[in-house]
Amino acid sequence: MRMSKLLIPTLKEDPADAEVVSHKLMLRAGMIRKLTAGIYSYLPLGCRSLRKVEQIVREEMDAAGAQEVFLPMVQPSELWKESGRWDLYGAELLRFKDRHDRECCLGPTHEEVITDLVRRDVRSYRDLPLNLYQIQTKFRDEIRPRFGLMRGREFMMKDGYSFDATEEGAEEAYRTMWDAYSKVFARCGLKFRAVEADSGPIGGSFSHEFMVLAQTGEDTIVSCDSCSYAANMEKAETRPCEPAEAQVESAPKKVSTPGMSTVEQVSQFLRVSPEQLIKTMILSSENGPVAVLIRGDHDLSPVKVKNYLKVADIELADQRVIEEVTGGPLGFSGPVGLDRVTILADHAVRGISSAVVGGNEKDVHLVDVNPAAAFRVDHYGDFRSAVEGDPCPRCEGKLILTKGIEVGHVFKLGVKYSEAMNAKFLDAEGQERPMIMGCYGIGVSRTIAAAIEQNHDEDGIIFPPPLAPFTAIVTPVGAKSSEIDLAAEQVYRDLWAAGMDTLLDDRDERPGVKFKDADLIGIPFRITIGKKALAQGKVELRNRKKKEIELVEISKIADVVKEELEKWASEVRS
Ligand code: ATP
Ligand code: MG
Numbered sequence: 178m179r180m181s182k183l184l185i186p187t188l189k190e191d192p193a194d195a196e197v198v199s200h201k202l203m204l205r206a207g208m209i210r211k212l213t214a215g216i217y218s219y220l221p222l223g224c225r226s227l228r229k230v231e232q233i234v235r236e237e238m239d240a241a242g243a244q245e246v247f248l249p250m251v252q253p254s255e256l257w258k259e260s261g262r263w264d265l266y267g268a269e270l271l272r273f274k275d276r277h278d279r280e281c282c283l284g285p286t287h288e289e290v291i292t293d294l295v296r297r298d299v300r301s302y303r304d305l306p307l308n309l310y311q312i313q314t315k316f317r318d319e320i321r322p323r324f325g326l327m328r329g330r331e332f333m334m335k336d337g338y339s340f341d342a343t344e345e346g347a348e349e350a351y352r353t354m355w356d357a358y359s360k361v362f363a364r365c366g367l368k369f370r371a372v373e374a375d376s377g378p379i380g381g382s383f384s385h386e387f388m389v390l391a392q393t394g395e396d397t398i399v400s401c402d403s404c405s406y407a408a409n410m411e412k413a414e415t416r417p418c419e420p421a422e423a424q425v426e427s428a429p430k431k432v433s434t435p436g437m438s439t440v441e442q443v444s445q446f447l448r449v450s451p452e453q454l455i456k457t458m459i460l461s462s463e464n465g466p467v468a469v470l471i472r473g474d475h476d477l478s479p480v481k482v483k484n485y486l487k488v489a490d491i492e493l494a495d496q497r498v499i500e501e502v503t504g505g506p507l508g509f510s511g512p513v514g515l516d517r518v519t520i521l522a523d524h525a526v527r528g529i530s531s532a533v534v535g536g537n538e539k540d541v542h543l544v545d546v547n548p549a550a551a552f553r554v555d556h557y558g559d560f561r562s563a564v565e566g567d568p569c570p571r572c573e574g575k576l577i578l579t580k581g582i583e584v585g586h587v588f589k590l591g592v593k594y595s596e597a598m599n600a601k602f603l604d605a606e607g608q609e610r611p612m613i614m615g616c617y618g619i620g621v622s623r624t625i626a627a628a629i630e631q632n633h634d635e636d637g638i639i640f641p642p643p644l645a646p647f648t649a650i651v652t653p654v655g656a657k658s659s660e661i662d663l664a665a666e667q668v669y670r671d672l673w674a675a676g677m678d679t680l681l682d683d684r685d686e687r688p689g690v691k692f693k694d695a696d697l698i699g700i701p702f703r704i705t706i707g708k709k710a711l712a713q714g715k716v717e718l719r720n721r722k723k724k725e726i727e728l729v730e731i732s733k734i735a736d737v738v739k740e741e742l743e744k745w746a747s748e749v750r751s
Contacts, residue, residue, distance in 0.1 A: 178647065178678070178679070178680050178681065179683045180680055180681060180682045180684050181685075183221055183222075184207070184220055185221065185694075185698070186220070187205060187206060187694050187697055187698070188207070191205065192204045196323065196324060197325070197327065197393055197630065199325060199326070199327060199626040199627070199629035200324050200626070202629055202633060202699075203326065204325070205697060206222060206637065206638060206698040207698070208220055208222045208223030208226065209325065209326065214322050214330065215319060215322025215329045215330030215331065216329065216330055217325065217326065217329060217331075221646075222646040223625075225646035225678075226625050226640070227621065227622060227625065230365065230621050230622075230624050230625060230644060231312050231335075233361055233643060234312065234619055235312065237364070238335070238337065240357070241308075241356070242308060242353070243308040243310045243339075243354075244307075244308065244310070245310055245311065246309050246310070246311050247311050247313065248287050248311050249284070249290065250283055250313065250316070251281050251283060252283075252284050252290055253280070253281055254279075256289040256290065256293055256598075257270075257289055259597060260288065260292070260597045260598055262289070265489070266285070268318060269318050269319060270283075270317075271285075271316055271317075283316035284316065285315055285316060285317040286315065286334075286336060286616075286618070287336055287338070288338065288590075288594050288614075288616060289598070291309060291338045292338075292594045292598045292614070293598065295338075295340055295600055295612070296598065296599060296601070299340065299602060299612075300602060300603060302342040302602055302603065302604045304602070305340055305342040306339060306346050307339065308337060308338070308339040308353075309337065309338055310335060310617070311335070311336060311337075312333065312335045312621060313333070313334065314331055314332070314333060315332055315336075317332075318330055325626060326622045326625060327623055327626045328623075332620065332621075332622045333620075333621040333622040334619065334620060334622075335618065335619040336619075337354065338614060338616050338617070339351075339354070339615040339616075339617070340595075340600075340612040340613070341613045341614075341615075342612070343613070347589060347591075347614070347615055350615050351383075351587060351589045351615050354615065354617045355371065355385060355587055358371070358387050358585050358587060358617070359371065359387075361585070361619065362387055362389070362584065362585070364643055365624065365628065366628075366641025366642065366643055366644065366745075366746075367584075367624075367627065367628055367631060369387055369581075369584070370387075370400070371385045371387050371388075371407070372385060372388055372398050372407040372409050372412075372581075373385060373407065373408035373413075374386040374408070374409050374411070374412050375411040375412045375480050375484070377484065382588065382593070383589050384586065384587060384588040384589065385586075385587050386583050386585065386586050387583070387586070388409070389581060389582045389584050389624070389628070389630070390581050390631065391580060391581065391582055391630040393630045394580035394581040394627075394630070395582065396410070396581050396582065396583055397410040397579070397580060397581075398410075398578070398579045398581045399413035399563045399577075400577055401569040401574040401575070401576060401577075402569075402575050403569070403573070403575075404572040406572070406574075409583075410478075410562055411480040411481075413563040413576070414563070414570040415567055415570065416568050416569075416570050417524040417527075417557070417559070418524050418527060419527070419528065420527040420528070421527065421528050421530035421548075421549075422530060427545055428545075428551075429513055429546045430543065430545050431536055431541055431543060432542055432543070433541065434446055434540055434542045436540065437540075437542075438507070438508025444473065444533075447544065449544075450473075451472075451474040452474050452529070453473065453529060453531065454473030454534070455470050455471070455473065455511075455512070455532045455546070455548070456470070456471045456472075456473055457470055457503075457510040457511050457515070457535055458470075458493065458510070459493070459499045459502055459503065459510055459518070460491050460494055461493070461495075462483070462486060462488035462492075463490060464488055465518075466498050466501075466518050467482075467486065467518055467521060468502070468510070468512065468515055469482055469520075469521045469522070469560055470520065470521070470523065470554070471526070471560065472525040472526055472561070473533075475523065475525060475561040475564070476561060477562075478559075478560060478561055478562045479492075481560050481561075482521065482560055485521070485558055501517075502517050503515060503535075503537045506539050508535070509536055509537060509538060509542070510535045510537060511535030511537050511542070512534060512553075512554070513534060513543055514537065514552070515552065515553075519556075520552070520553060520555050521555065521556050521557075521558060522548075522554040522556075522557050522558075522560070523560040524557055524559060525561065526548055526554075526557070527548060527557060529548055530547070531545055531546065532548055534546050564578075565577060565578045582623070582627040582630060583623075584623055584624045584627050585617075585620070586617070587615070587617045588617065589615045590613075590614040590615055590616055591613060592612070592614070593614070595612040595613070595614055596611045599611075600612050600614075624644075625644060628641060629699075632699075632722075633699075636693070636697065637696045637697035637698065638697065638699025639701075640700070640701060641745075642701045642742055645700055646698065647678050647700050648672075648678050648679065648700070648701060648738070648742070649672050649677055649678075649679045649704060649738055650679065650680040650681075650695045650702070650703050650704070651665050651668050651669045651679060651680070651681045651682065651704045651706065652665075652682045652691050652704065652706065653682070653705075654688035654691065654705055654706065655688070656708075658708070660708075660711065661706050664711055665681065665683075665706045666681075668716060668731065668734055668735075669681045671734060671735040672704075672734070674735070675736070675738075675739060677735070677738060677739070680700065682694070682695065700721060701720070701721050701745075702718060702719070702720060702741060704716050704717065705717040705719065710728055713728075714731055714732075715728045716729055716731050716734055717729075718737060718738065
């Protein structure tokens with residue numbers, strides 16, 4: 178692979194429309210180019226990295242006993258209607274009609290197709306368990322495609338599906354995939370964490386997300402500073418707190434709070450801390466409105482409320498509903514005298530001894546409110562998002578918040594699809610039963626972006642060697658001489674012969690330009706061939722990450738790079 182012949186259009190400047198570092202660097206390194214919003218072409222370097230991730234994933238899936246298949250991207254609406262998702266899946270599902278006026282969609286995921294495939298050919302418990310996977314392009318018409326490969330509309334995913342006859346089997350399949358995912362991301366050389374994730378209100382299901390740790394991550398990971406508890410923000414549990422000793426015997430008092438509707442405004446105006454306020458949020462779901470009480474300094478977790486109520490969707494109620502339910506305008510809702518709706522309250526509300534709440538009247542709040550006596554709560558529960566410093570739900574430790582990027586997701590589905598789509602098998606007693614399913618995704622293209630978010634510096638990408646488009650780059654420098662060219666050629670061949678994919682920078686460029694490009698595209702090892710060292714039979718080996726340079730005898734260079742690679746792998750493992 179000679180650089181003079183490869184299409185590697187590197188850019189000196191950051192492209193204007195790229196916000197995150199991985200997007201900027203992949204464009205600058207000439208790995209990808211945008212075709213249109215959320216849709217990218219992979220140039221040779223990008224394609225090589227993609228194939229490397231795919232290969233690691235493939236090897237670990239095969240080793241775990243999963244079988245590779247390749248499913249169609251265009252899917253008929255009938256299957257999606259059977260599963261019920263034709264109506265439930267939002268605008269991310271790209272729908273269209275073919276020339277015969279048949280409704281189709283582009284696959285954002287393949288539960289329907291795989292369930293249909295398996296139900297046709299698998300009839301007996303003897304054919305189970307089964308674990309099938311594919312590595313394929315997915316299409317999701319994301320509302321805000323952004324950050325390059327991080328959130329594309331068209332992207333590469335490994336999706337796998339397991340089918341089992343028993344619960345125990347399904348749980349074992351889940352654990353096997355969990356282990357395989359850990360191996361995949363460890364082999365990629367990434368710092369990652371598996372966290373408990375929300376699996377919605379489906380019974381018997383659970384899920385974990387695999388997060389690459391990076392400050393720039395969109396997701397927040399909640400973990401304990403002393404035990405192994407880790408969950409994503411939606412799922413992270415908070416501990417119930419003890420009810421406060423009542424301090425107020427008197428009835429709540431009305432106070433005037435003209436124009437003060439936010440927690441900040443009210444707490445400043447009344448000179449109380451936000452922890453003393455109770456926010457009363459009126460939410461709407463398909464089952465009608467509900468009120469949720471949250472301590473002023475906490476954030477509502479819509480997912481937790483949704484799961485508790487077992488509803489598909491929940492959102493803040495509009496003005497009209499708020500007025501109907503509370504009798505007052507937005508910003509002044511409160512629980513006292515609220516008798517037209519169910520009232521849910523977060524545990525922390527109990528810990529407030531004398532609270533400030535909305536008065537259900539314009540410009541009015543109530544003070545001296547005792548949650549234990551002044552209003553009805555139908556159910557106390559965990560309805561808020563965790564915050565840094567919260568007590569761990571499992572031990573005496575404290576919770577800490579870190580940022581991460583979701584690169585993988587394992588999900589025990591249970592019988593959701595097999596029941597809806599009638600994927601049944603005959604058990605040993607001849608009884609017909611639904612197969613128990615799991616689904617497992619890896620964002621193959623997102624993994625490259627995540628690797629770059631985690632590993633870069635001001636000069637460019639620092640690829641972990643397993644994901645680098647090339648392991649090494651040979652860079653002849655100085656005035657053109659046949660001696661240097663011959664040595665470069667020899668080193669280049671030696672490295673390939675030793676099994677390392679190597680790039681030869683044979684361009685007629687100044688050393689500075691060559692070095693800059695090599696750093697930008699993040700090749701782990703650079704071997705510089707220059708006149709001075711060569712006179713002693715040596716070449717320079719530079720480690721992209723450590724930026725250290727050592728002189729190596731030309732005949733030993735392939736061995737030394739190999740040793741360096743092994744050293745890298747053992748450092749990552751430890
Ligand atoms: P997100 O929460 O980031 O939107 P998701 O939970 O909807 O993702 P899954 O259905 O779990 O995604 O898909 C499996 C994996 O595919 C994800 O873990 C992620 O790595 C990857 N992925 C999902 N959406 C995208 C996207 N728009 N662009 C790139 N990769 C994606
Ligand atoms: Mg997910």
